[in-house]
Structure formats: C-alpha cells, structure tokens
Amino acid sequence: PQTIYLSDYTPPAFLVEEVHLTFRLNPKKTRVISKIRFKPNPASKSRDFFLHGEGLRLVSARVDGQAVEPELTDEGLTCAVPDAPFVWEAEVEIDPQGNTALEGLYMSNGMYCTQCEAEGFRKITYYPDRPDVMGVFTVRIEGDEKVLLSNGNLVAKGDGFAEWHDPWPKPAYLFALVAGDLVNHPDRFTTRSGREVELNIWVRPGDEGKCAFGMEALKKSMAWDEKTYGREYDLDVFNVVAVDDFNMGAMENKGLNIFNSSCVLASQETSTDANFERIEAIIAHEYFHNWTGNRITCRDWFQLCLKEGLTVFRDSEFTADMRSAPVKRISDVIALRARQFREDNGPLAHPVRPESFVEINNFYTATVYEKGAEVIGMLKRLVGDAAYAKAVDLYFERHDGQACTIEDWLKVFEDATGRDLSQFKRWYSQAGTPRLRVTDDFKDGTYTLHFEQETPPTPGQDEKAPQVIPIAVGLLGPNGDEVVETRFLEMTEAKQSFTFEGLGARPVPSILRDFSAPVILERETDNAERAFLLAHDTDPFNKWEAGRDLARDGLIEMIVNGAAPDDAYLDAALTMARDDTLDPAFRALALGLPSQDELAQTLHERGHTPDPQAIWDALETLRHARAEHFQDLAPRLYAQYQVAKPYAPDAEQSGARALANAALGMITRLDGGAQAGRQYDSADNMTQQLAAFSNLLQAGQGQDAVTRFYDQWKEDRLVIDKWFMLQIVHAAPEDAAKTTEALTQHPDFTIRNPNRFRSVLGALAMNPAGFHHAGGEGYRVLADWLIALDPLNPQTAARMCSAFETWKRYDRERQAMIADQLDRILATKDLSPDTTEMVSRIRN
Numbered sequence: 001p002q003t004i005y006l007s008d009y010t011p012p013a014f015l016v017e018e019v020h021l022t023f024r025l026n027p028k029k030t031r032v033i034s035k036i037r038f039k040p041n042p043a044s045k046s047r048d049f050f051l052h053g054e055g056l057r058l059v060s061a062r063v064d065g066q067a068v069e070p071e072l073t074d075e076g077l078t079c080a081v082p083d084a085p086f087v088w089e090a091e092v093e094i095d096p097q098g099n100t101a102l103e104g105l106y107m108s109n110g111m112y113c114t115q116c117e118a119e120g121f122r123k124i125t126y127y128p129d130r131p132d133v134m135g136v137f138t139v140r141i142e143g144d145e146k147v148l149l150s151n152g153n154l155v156a157k158g159d160g161f162a163e164w165h166d167p168w169p170k171p172a173y174l175f176a177l178v179a180g181d182l183v184n185h186p187d188r189f190t191t192r193s194g195r196e197v198e199l200n201i202w203v204r205p206g207d208e209g210k211c212a213f214g215m216e217a218l219k220k221s222m223a224w225d226e227k228t229y230g231r232e233y234d235l236d237v238f239n240v241v242a243v244d245d246f247n248m249g250a251m252e253n254k255g256l257n258i259f260n261s262s263c264v265l266a267s268q269e270t271s272t273d274a275n276f277e278r279i280e281a282i283i284a285h286e287y288f289h290n291w292t293g294n295r296i297t298c299r300d301w302f303q304l305c306l307k308e309g310l311t312v313f314r315d316s317e318f319t320a321d322m323r324s325a326p327v328k329r330i331s332d333v334i335a336l337r338a339r340q341f342r343e344d345n346g347p348l349a350h351p352v353r354p355e356s357f358v359e360i361n362n363f364y365t366a367t368v369y370e371k372g373a374e375v376i377g378m379l380k381r382l383v384g385d386a387a388y389a390k391a392v393d394l395y396f397e398r399h400d401g402q403a404c405t406i407e408d409w410l411k412v413f414e415d416a417t418g419r420d421l422s423q424f425k426r427w428y429s430q431a432g433t434p435r436l437r438v439t440d441d442f443k444d445g446t447y448t449l450h451f452e453q454e455t456p457p458t459p460g461q462d463e464k465a466p467q468v469i470p471i472a473v474g475l476l477g478p479n480g481d482e483v484v485e486t487r488f489l490e491m492t493e494a495k496q497s498f499t500f501e502g503l504g505a506r507p508v509p510s511i512l513r514d515f516s517a518p519v520i521l522e523r524e525t526d527n528a529e530r531a532f533l534l535a536h537d538t539d540p541f542n543k544w545e546a547g548r549d550l551a552r553d554g555l556i557e558m559i560v561n562g563a564a565p566d567d568a569y570l571d572a573a574l575t576m577a578r579d580d581t582l583d584p585a586f587r588a589l590a591l592g593l594p595s596q597d598e599l600a601q602t603l604h605e606r607g608h609t610p611d612p613q614a615i616w617d618a619l620e621t622l623r624h625a626r627a628e629h630f631q632d633l634a635p636r637l638y639a640q641y642q643v644a645k646p647y648a649p650d651a652e653q654s655g656a657r658a659l660a661n662a663a664l665g666m667i668t669r670l671d672g673g674a675q676a677g678r679q680y681d682s683a684d685n686m687t688q689q690l691a692a693f694s695n696l697l698q699a700g701q702g703q704d705a706v707t708r709f710y711d712q713w714k715e716d717r718l719v720i721d722k723w724f725m726l727q728i729v730h731a732a733p734e735d736a737a738k739t740t741e742a743l744t745q746h747p748d749f750t751i752r753n754p755n756r757f758r759s760v761l762g763a764l765a766m767n768p769a770g771f772h773h774a775g776g777e778g779y780r781v782l783a784d785w786l787i788a789l790d791p792l793n794p795q796t797a798a799r800m801c802s803a804f805e806t807w808k809r810y811d812r813e814r815q816a817m818i819a820d821q822l823d824r825i826l827a828t829k830d831l832s833p834d835t836t837e838m839v840s841r842i843r844n
C-alpha cells in the first residue's frame with residue numbers, strides 16, 4: 001500500500017462541469033452509464049487524464065463520441081484526451097450484491113444504497129474521485145423498485161424510472177442513490193425565505209412508527225441553523241433513508257442523507273433516552289453538513305477536520321441549546337477523554353490535520369472529529385462570540401461552492417479579527433494532549449497562577465512547540481463565594497504566570513472552567529479542596545470535575561496501595577446527590593465513576609502498570625461501599641425521580657430517569673436485584689427496561705431476563721443488538737471471552753451486519769477486565785473475528801483494531817500475547833491495506 005502525503009497535493013488536471021449518470025439496476029449486474037463534460041484546469045500544468053475506478057468491468061468508453069481503449073490499472077484508467085473541453089462517456093458493470101464492504105453501490109435487505117465517502121464513488125464508475133473536483137449531477141435510475149432516489153430535486157418520474165437533478169456542484173463523495181420498496185414518513189418545512197421543502201424519512205415497511213422523533217429533530221435542526229448561523233436549506237426536498245447495513249453512523253449526501261438505522265429509528269419501547277439524544281445529534285450533524293461540508297467542502301482528505309470538526313462543534317452547540325449546556329459539555333468531555341485522549345496517548349496519535357495516510361477511512365477518528373471540534377471551541381473562546389459569528393459569515397460568503405483548506409478557514413478569522421493565528425494553527429499540526437502543570441502563590445492580596453505546558457512526543461513528532469491555550473479561571477473565597485468571576489487567560493508561552501490583585505484571602509482556584517481547552521491539567525491539590533469545589537464551584541464542569549477527581553484518586557489509592565474506599569469521596573458524593581437544587585441529570589453524571597480504561601490510563605501515566613482485574617475489583621468494592629453509604633438516600637432518590645408523566649425523551653425526563661437508575665444501581669447491590677426485577681416487569685420504555693436488565697445481569701440474576709428479553713424482542717434487530725451487547729459488557733471478567741464466543745454461535749449473529757458485529761466483538765473490548773483477562777482468550781477471540789471480517793468488510797475490521805491500541809500500558813505477559821495476535825493478523829494472507837495500516841501502526 002502506498003502512503004499519501006499532504007505535501008504532495010497538486011490540483012486536478014481536469015475539472016468536471018456536468019455529470020449525467022444512468023443506472024440500470026440489477027443485483028448482480030448493474031450497468032452504470034456516464035456522460036461527463038470535462039475541461040482542462042487552468043490551475044494545473046498537467047494534462048494527464050486519470051480517472052479512479054476499482055472493481056469495475058468497463059464495457060465501453062468514448063471521448064467526444066469516438067470509441068477509445070483506455071489503459072486500465074487496479075486503481076483506474078488513463079486515456080489520451082484533447083487539451084480542451086471534451087465529453088467522456090463510459091459504460092461499466094458492477095455487482096451490488098457481491099459488495100460486502102458496504103462502500104460504493106451495495107445491497108442491504110434487498111434495497112440498493114450507496115456509501116461514497118471517502119473514496120467509494122470509484123467503485124461505481126470511472127471518475128476523478130477527489131473532493132476538489134465538483135460537478136453538477138443529473139441521475140437517471142431505471143429499476144422496478146417502488147422508490148428510486150438520488151441527490152437534488154426530482155425532475156422526472158415514470159414507470160420503472162426516476163430522474164434527479166442536483167443544481168449544486170458537488171464532489172463525488174456526496175453522490176447517493178437508494179432504490180427499494182420503502183415507505184416514508186413525510187413532513188414539510190418552510191424556510192425563512194419562504195422555500196417550501198418536502199421532507200421524507202424512508203424506511204423498511206414496519207419501521208414507519210419509528211420515524212416521528214427523527215423528523216422532529218430534522219425540523220429543529222433546520223430552524224436552528226437558520227437562527228444561529230443564518231444558513232437555509234437549498235433544495236425542494238430533503239430525503240433521509242434508514243439502512244441496516246452501514247459502516248458508520250450516517251452520511252450527509254446532498255439532499256439524500258443515508259443513516260444507519262440505529263441512528264434514526266426510535267420509539268419509546270425500543271430506544272433508550274441516550275439513543276434518542278444521539279439520534280437528535282446525528283440528524284443535526286448530517287443536516288448541518290449541508291453548509292459545512294457540502295456547500296463548502298474539503299480540498300483533499302487531509303482537510304477532513306475542516307468539515308468534521310466544525311460540524312461536530314455545531315451539533316454540540318445545537319444539543320446544548322436543545323437540552324442542558326453543562327450536561328452536554330460534561331458528557332462531551334467524558335467521551336473526549338475516553339476516545340481522543342486515549343488515541344492521542346498511544347501509537348495511533350496523529351494531528352487534527354494528518355500529514356500522511358495509507359487509507360483515509362482509518363482517519364475518521366476521535367482526533368479529527370472531537371479534537372477538531374475542541375479546536376473550533378477554543379477559537380470561539382479566543383475571539384469571542386461576536387467575532388466568531390463575523391468570521392463564520394465571512395467563511396460562507398467567501399468560500400461558498402469551493403473546496404477549501406484549514407488555511408482558508410483560519411484566514412477568515414484573521415481577516416475578521418485582525419489576529420495572527422499562526423501559533424494557534426499548531427493545534428492542527430501537533431499531535432498529543434498538552435499537559436498543563438499549575439502551581440500558585442499568594443502574597444499581600446496578590447494571587448498568582450503559574451502555568452507550564454508540555455506536549456509529550458507522539459509517533460513521528462518528538463518535539464512540540466508551545467500552543468495557544470485559552471484557560472478559563474474563576475476564584476472562590478474561603479466561604480465559597482466567587483471573588484473573581486470567570487476570566488480568560490491566554491497562554492502562549494511554555495511557562496507563563498497570571499496575577500489577580502486585591503484579594504482579601506488566599507482563594508481557591510477553579511481552573512479550566514467549562515473545559516476551555518483539551519489539555520490534561522496537573523495540579524497538586526487535596527481532598528478538602530476538591531470537596532470544597534464540588535460544594536461551591538459555580539462552574540458546573542469544574543464542580544463535576546472536582547467530584548470526578550476525588551473518585552479517581554480514591555480508586556487509584558485502592559488499586560495501588562490497597563486503601564479502603566475514600567470517606568471524603570463517599571461523603572461528598574452523598575452531599576452532592578441529596579442537593580435537590582442541582583439538576584438530576586448533573587447529579588447522575590456526577591455519580592458516574594471513572595471507567596476501567598480511564599483508570600488504566602491514569603495508572604500508566606503515574607508510572608504504574610495497570611492490572612485490569614485489580615481495577616475491576618476496586619470499582620466493585622467502591623460501588624458496594626457507596627451503595628452502603630447511600631443506603632437511606634438511594635431508595636429516596638429512586639422514589640422521588642420516578643417519572644409520572646407520559647414518556648418523553650426530553651432533557652428533564654431523561655435526567656430524572658438517569659438519577660433514579662443511578663439509585664437503582666446502588667439498591668441492586670444491597671437487594672440482589674429485587675427492585676430491578678420489579679422495574680423490569682413494569683417498564684413501559686426501553687430506558688427503564690434496559691437499566692433493569694443491566695442491573696439484573698450485574699447482580700448475576702439475569703438468566704431469566706436474558707430469555708424473556710430475547711423472546712420479547714427477537715423481531716427487532718436494533719433491540720437484539722442491545723441484548724447481545726449487554727450480556728458481554730456485564731459478563732464477569734473470567735466469562736467475557738467465552739460469553740462472546742458463545743454469542744457468535746447464536747443464530748442471530750452475523751458477520752455481515754456491522755451493527756451486530758460491533759454489538760458482539762465491540763462489546764468484548766468494552767469490558768476491559770474481560771478483554772484483558774489473564775490467559776489472553778479475549779485477545780484471541782477478537783483477533784479471530786477481525787481476521788474473518790477483513791476480507792468482507794475491511795473498513796469496519798480496521799476500525800475495530802483500535803481495541804488493541806493501549807497494549808503497551810500492560811504487563812510483559814499481556815504485551816506478548818497481544819503482540820502475537822497483532823502479528824497473526826498482519827501475517828494473514830491478502831490482509832486489506834486498511835487493516836494492515838492500522839495493525840502496523842499499533843504494533844510499532
């Protein structure tokens with residue numbers, strides 16, 4: 001496999017003006033007839049005509065009507081063409097049914113669908129499949145299916161055909177086609193300028209009842225983007241399609257978003273509150289791409305964060321507005337640390353804008369997406385809300401219809417604000433999570449904070465230069481009152497101090513409020529100060545963080561020194577949980593304990609070798625001690641936060657259920673599952689049923705529920721995914737690998753559906769004590785299945801290799817066992833470039 005470098009970018013030799021495609025659908029032999037008007041690109045010196053194409057059978061080709069015989073390779077074709085505008089025509093044959101990789105045109109449950117990002121269009125026809133080539137597409141679909149969809153507006157429809165025209169020039173990765181016997185959930189939206197837009201969610205018959213929530217989310221997203229960013233929808237129709245077999249969450253194809261059915265279908269009975277929130281966010285994310293990604297796209301795939309970081313940032317703002325901003329921020333930071341900090345700290349670390357890749361699909365990462373969004377958040381903090389709005393307006397005005405770079409993005413901020421962002425740009429080029437060490441002193445009413453920043457080496461980057469870090473700080477007086485409100489300190493040096501004058505007493509600092517930068521804060525502090533911040537901090541994020549730090553350090557003491565559960569934590573948690581002035585959702589989050597993986601990472605950073613079993617034991621012991629400490633409060637909270645109103649997946653009800661279910665977790669530890677059993681029997685929604693099911697599994701009382709749950713839901717594939725996953729996630733460490741293996745033999749397991757595969761093999765990696773259980777069975781089971789999946793679906797196989805990315809944290813025996821499995825994967829005959837790249841990076 002060949003490595004591609006950002007520094008090698010050259011503009012395309014030819015540009016596309018117009019594209020006409022005709023699809024004659026057939027499961028095994030679909031014909032794709034293309035007619036493309038090309039013109040030489042004045043910005044390129046080259047006149048070499050190259051079209052990407054993979055796995056295509058070329059039937060015929062013509063240039064300006066004359067038959068030609070292009071030179072074919074595994075990657076595409078070259079052909080002699082005029083140094084002037086010309087028309088390329090080709091007919092190719094493809095096999096959608098044989099396409100198990102789910103890239104290009106494939107079939108899912110008898111329906112045709114496409115996935116072209118990043119480089120899937122080349123599996124449909126010969127084309128310059130790169131995002132800086134944008135064309136206006138007209139698509140004719142011929143087939144017997146009831147519903148024939150493509151991008152843009154419907155221009156003609158008849159017996160056995162439909163024709164679509166998309167007036168907005170777009171790169172090929174945004175092309176989409178869907179054909180099937182689908183049913184729709186229709187609605188309408190009137191844009192602020194009065195355009196009437198037809199909205200449809202298309203699903204398999206039987207799923208119609210699960211579309212209403214997604215539709216409401218779509219309309220809210222459309223209204224929000226108008227109000228917040230001044231962005232209006234630009235076609236007469238917006239179609240969303242639910243597909244069962246899909247490699248990721250959803251895809252923002254112009255006017256025809258395609259969704260993994262798990263990310264759009266929802267009902268009270270089958271979806272949890274968390275599912276509803278995620279669906280709302282993903283619908284918004286894909287919709288927001290219409291401007292940040294589609295109207296303004298990426299020049300090349302190195303610029304992926306240009307659309308993804310910005311769109312994740314926009315969908316977080318949306319969720320914060322629709323629900324609770326502090327709860328969203330805390331949840332985002334939990335996810336960032338779990339996924340992105342983990343990535344940044346291991347062999348897969350890469351910059352937000354990577355400089356090289358073998359397979360771009362391997363770079364749809366937490367770093368590009370989530371750290372990419374954090375970088376936008378920092379930029380907004382640094383320039384302020386008004387300047388951010390001005391710069392983004394300028395971005396839309398200046399670059400609409402273009403394929404852009406991070407340089408273009410930063411330049412609009414420089415032009416709108418007069419700031420020099422050259423140092424800020426390091427956030428895009430330097431990998432790794434900066435460590436921010438803090439000390440302080442107080443003298444004669446002046447309080448000084450001293451900061452030192454350092455970013456550890458990452459693969460290919462030994463030295464790091466100082467970054468611009470916006471640090472939000474507030475100061476609390478000894479009685480808990482805020483004596484200095486939130487102030488933004490802008491750190492630009494490796495070492496820098498900031499002073500606060502006129503203070504009557506030494507304050508308690510609240511540093512990095514709202515998690516103002518994606519860094520690791522290192523400060524020596526004590527439990528008393530943390531308990532003080534948990535009680536008094538006005539910043540919800542730092543209030544939560546104080547409790548989290550208390551819990552984490554107590555657990556580390558238990559793991560390393562065999563300490564007993566920390567009373568300071570137990571008392572502070574109890575005080576916080578009984579404070580009815582606090583949002584229940586916040587309290588539920590604050591009762592969450594650090595994950596096994598976060599503890600393993602912290603131990604490793606502090607110079608210890610994590611023992612997965614010891615981590616699991618400590619968490620179990622603490623959970624039990626906490627249940628005893630909450631013996632009186634937990635039943636009270638459980639009763640107080642039962643929701644009496646009809647079910648709604650809104651922030652208020654979800655928060656109440658989350659707190660009641662946190663209490664249920666404590667009750668179960670003392671009653672062995674009696675209350676959970678009652679909740680299971682009476683649940684009228686999936687949040688309650690699943691919480692009860694999880695508790696029963698954890699308490700070792702789940703066997704009956706496993707059977708009942710399956711019998712109740714065996715016809716619902718998305719619920720059965722949950723059934724598979726929970727049995728593995730809650731398996732005792734010594735049972736996890738064998739439970740996984742047993743479930744791979746279940747008649748409902750299939751390697752061909754990525755959701756099902758992830759709900760079984762992905763779940764094993766989500767049970768760290770089980771995955772890393774001594775003996776290495778977990779490693780072997782996962783490796784066996786990745787090897788089996790790779791030839792069918794390399795994209796999903798490669799992504800799931802990241803389960804091994806933390807292997808160097810562990811002891812010699814575990815490292816050796818993992819290395820054996822990685823080597824076994826690498827030695828597999830015909831291993832895909834995707835998996836080869838991932839495993840080689842992890843192994844090195």
Ligand code: HT7
Pocket residue numbers: 115117118246247248249250251252285286289308364
């Ligand atoms: N832009 C999309 C990313 C994507 C994808 C989606 C589904 C299947 C394969 C895919 N490859 C890349 C999704 C998004 O970020 O919105």
Ligand code: ZN
Pocket residue numbers: 285289307308311
């Ligand atoms: Zn996206």
